[in-house]
Amino acid sequence: MQRYFIQKGNWQDDHVTITGDDYHHIVNVMRMEPGAEILCNHPDGNVAHCKIAKVENETVFADILHWLDSETESPISITIAQGLPKGDKWEFILQKATELGASRIVTFQAERSVVKWDDKKVSKKIARWGKIVKEASEQSHRNQIPTVDGVLSLQALLEESQSYQWKFFAYEEEAREQQSSKLHDYFSKINKGDTVFVCIGPEGGFSVNEVEQLKAASFQAVRLGPRILRTETAPLYVLSSLSYYFEEMR
Structure with a gap:
C-alpha cells in the first residue's frame, strides 16, 4: 500500500488533505480514484490507514479508517556523518542510509574531499536532498523521515x-x-534508546589532523571488517550491522 508523509497542518480529526507533490503522485502517477486506500504518516510518527473520499481543486481528501500499530524505526538513534564525496555518491548514501534506518544524515567538508561546495550551491541542493529521503522513507515504510x-x-x-x-x-x-577495535565490540554496551554518531571519511580518508581532532572529541576509531571499503559502502556497512544486531538478534 502506498505511503505518504503528510504535514501537521493537513490533519483533521477524521480525515487528511493531501496536496502538492503527493497529490500529483496519487492522481497522475498512481492514478488512484475515490475508494483507493493509502497509508498516511503523521509527523509524530503515527501511521493512519486511509481511504480516498474525493479529489478536487488539486487536493486529495482521505478519510482515516484507523490508526496502525506500526513501528519500523530503529531502537537506537543513529546519525551518519559523511565526508563530502564526489559525483552522485552523496545522493546514493542519502537514499540507502534512509532505507537502513538512519535518523539523521549529515555531510562535512573534509580536508581530502575532492569537491568543494559553497553555501550558495548547498542551498540549491537541500530541497532535492529532502525529496530523496522523503521518497526513500515512503518506499521503505519508515515511520519518520530522517533529518538531513x-x-x-x-x-x-x-x-x-x-x-x-x-x-x-x-x-x-x-x-x-x-588487534584493532571492531564496531561489534561495542554492540553489547549500547542500549535501546541510545544515540550513536558515526563519522565516515571521504574518498581519500581522514587526514592525520582530522584523526587527532576526532580522538580529542572522544570519538573511538573502529574497523569495518578487514577490507578497505569505499566511502559510499562504509555507512551502509555500519547501518546494516547495527540493524541486524539491534532489530533482528535482540
Whole structure:
C-alpha cells in the first residue's frame, strides 16, 4: 500500500488533505480514484490507514479508517556523518542510509574531499536532498523521515556530536590491524534508546589532523571488517550491522 508523509497542518480529526507533490503522485502517477486506500504518516510518527473520499481543486481528501500499530524505526538513534564525496555518491548514501534506518544524515567538508561546495550551491541542493529521503522513507515504510543537514565544517560537526552517547569513526588504518577495535565490540554496551554518531571519511580518508581532532572529541576509531571499503559502502556497512544486531538478534 502506498505511503505518504503528510504535514501537521493537513490533519483533521477524521480525515487528511493531501496536496502538492503527493497529490500529483496519487492522481497522475498512481492514478488512484475515490475508494483507493493509502497509508498516511503523521509527523509524530503515527501511521493512519486511509481511504480516498474525493479529489478536487488539486487536493486529495482521505478519510482515516484507523490508526496502525506500526513501528519500523530503529531502537537506537543513529546519525551518519559523511565526508563530502564526489559525483552522485552523496545522493546514493542519502537514499540507502534512509532505507537502513538512519535518523539523521549529515555531510562535512573534509580536508581530502575532492569537491568543494559553497553555501550558495548547498542551498540549491537541500530541497532535492529532502525529496530523496522523503521518497526513500515512503518506499521503505519508515515511520519518520530522517533529518538531513547542509554541509558542515569538521569543527561544527564535533560540536554537534557532544550530546551523543556513542561516537565512532571508521578509520582505514584500523582495518590493517588484527588487534584493532571492531564496531561489534561495542554492540553489547549500547542500549535501546541510545544515540550513536558515526563519522565516515571521504574518498581519500581522514587526514592525520582530522584523526587527532576526532580522538580529542572522544570519538573511538573502529574497523569495518578487514577490507578497505569505499566511502559510499562504509555507512551502509555500519547501518546494516547495527540493524541486524539491534532489530533482528535482540
